Amino acid sequence: MSTDTHKPREFTGRHMLIVIVSFFAVVIGVNVTMATLARKSWTGLVVENTYVASQQFNEEARKGRAQAALGWKGKLTIASGEVRYSVADAEGKPVPLHGVRVLFRHPAYEAEDKAVTLAASSSGSPANTGEFIARHTPKDGVWIVEIDADAGLTSPFRDVRRVIISNGALQ
Structure with a gap:
């Protein structure tokens, strides 16, 4: 009678390297994809020149108050x-x-x-x-x-x- 003994498969350093590389490849791939989609869909531009927009704020607020006074x-x-x-x-x-x-x-x-x-x-x-x-x-x-x-x-x-x-x- 012969018993067949199988040696359990070992988790080696090579396996750990494959797991770590795969994990970071997925994370980096998702980040690059999301950044590319975000960049293509919106420029991020709110105003052309923030300094000029800030200088015009008080005038726009005055116009808004005058318009509200009309009722x-x-x-x-x-x-x-x-x-x-x-x-x-x-x-x-x-x-x-x-x-x-x-x-x-x-x-x-x-x-x-x-x-x-x-x-x-x-x-x-x-x-x-x-x-x-x-x-x-x-x-x-x-x-x-x-x-x-x-x-x-x-x-x-x-x-x-x-x-x-x-x-x-x-x-």
């Missing part, structure tokens, strides 16, 4: 492939507008940004209804909407909102 409220509607915008004064009456420009900015991917110029609604003159409209359906997701409405003031009425679009409609 105007903008109404944005996005549905059925249309973007509509109007402004009402503190008493709820329509503010006559001369033009409206809307910029849809994606918070993380600037290649998706889209500027849309709205035209006066055909349901009446812009002086009566104050409503402007354009055909546009933004992709579903989160958007920063920057609206510049020309109401004949020294600077446009500015309305900036963070909105969610779902099934082509404002939520």
